[in-house]
Amino acid sequence: MAGLFGATSSATSNTLGDLKNDVELASPPEDSISDLAFNPNPADLKDFLAVSSWDKKVRVYEILSNGQGQGKAQIEHDAPVFSVDFFKDGQKVISGGADKQAKVLDLATGQAVQVAQHDQPVRCVRYFENNGTPMAVTGSWDKTIKYWDFRSATPAGVVNCQERVYTMDVKDNLLVVGTADRYINVINLKDPIKIYKTIQSPLKWQTRVVSCFTDSQGYAIGSIEGRCAIQYVEDKDSNLNFSFKCHRDAPQGNVTNVHAVNDISFHPQHGTFSTAGSDGTFHFWDKDAKHRLKGYPNVGGSITATTFNKTGNIFAYAISYDWSKGYQGNQATYPTKVMLHPVQGEECKPRSTVRKK
Incomplete structure (x- = not known):
């Protein structure tokens, strides 16, 4: 089923999305953007967006009602920042x-x-939270993941991985860790020191991103070679696993340019998901109907990070250089910006399907 979505790659009028209402955030980072996170607290009527960057800073923006953002706070690191996340209450950023x-x-x-x-x-x-206690999990190139209870300076637990940690995601009690050499470790956070399951990615090239389903029953994997895999945690659901091609240019003769899938984000309400890549496009997909909902025109640069806000009516995406074309591809004129896409109508809603019993 590897080519499942392949037939949808040529955009038709009903699947071509519109960027005309997208809003650019003022005062963006000064170097490539590595990660985005919205505050998740449903009781907070405001949206705050945290943006981490290679310029050694994390910027937190308040998103105003007109779609514009204004600076709220900032963290400074001593080196490039690779990852950012909000606490559940939306009051702190890690x-x-x-x-x-x-x-x-x-x-x-x-x-x-x-x-x-x-x-x-x-x-x-x-x-994440452990029985109501605020916790964090960190993944490193030192081949470990560590758990932290903020009341202690020493880790609450350490798990040794096979290789350097490249990507990681948490949803409820599901932790998924992607490492070098295409290992994927699945951990149940109720038993956090033990690896519940390890697989080698079904995608043959380097893992770029893992992202947990909204219902925490599985996860998506994106690779550097324009492919995405849908994986369920439990073996009983393995018949639902599949992979598909995406972020590929139309073939020119015998040559097809393929691009890295840099980020995957799941819609908080609908369970549909986005992929975004080095080709400067993003797409919305319905994994259950095995269908592409919308594809969008090139945004003028690689998309390095994406996220939905808590209600799913804003899709944020970062445009910046991702080094996919090496040093020579990094031009002084390359854009670095964060865009807010208002999610309209049916864009992310699952396709209605008649299921066979």
Whole structure:
């Protein structure tokens, strides 16, 4: 089923999305953007967006009713920042980067404190709760993931991985960790020190991103070679696993240019998902109907990170250089910006299907 979505790659009028209402955030980072996170607290009527960058900073923007954003707070690291996440209450932000640390910023006080340490750069940070206790998990190029209870300076637990951690995601009690050499580790956060299951990615090329389903029953994997895989955690659901091609140019003779899938984000209500890539496009997909909902025109640069806000009516995407074309591809004129796409009508709604019993 690897080519399942392949037939939809030529956009038709009903699947071609519109970018005309997208809004650019003012005062963007000064270097490539590595990660995006919205505050998840449904009780907070405001949207706050955290943006991490290679310029050694995390910026937090308040998204105003007119779609514009204004600076709210900032964390400074000693090296490029690779990952950022909000606490569940939306009041604090955790970030990690090449300075081998993770830091927590309290939005109320503007104070940032170091909360984690690794022997190599921290590639990923995610917030979670253990029986109501705020916790973080950090994944590093030192081949470990570490759990942190913010009341202690030492890790609450350490798990050794096969290789360097490249990507990681958490949803409810599901933690998925993607490493070098295409290993995917699945961990049940109720038993966090034990790896529940390890697979080798069904995609033959390097893992770029993993992202958990909204219902935490599985996860999506994106690779550097323009493919995405849908994987369910439990073996009983393995018949639902499949992979498909995406982020590929139309063939020119015998040559097809393929592009990295840089990020995958799941819609918080509908369970549909986005892919975004080095080709400068993003797409919305329905995994259950095995159908592409919408594809969007090229945005003028690689898309390096994406996220939906808590209600799913804003889709944020970062445009910046992702090094997919090496040093020579990084031009001074390359755009670095964060765009907000208002999710309209049916864009992310699942396709209605008549299921056979």
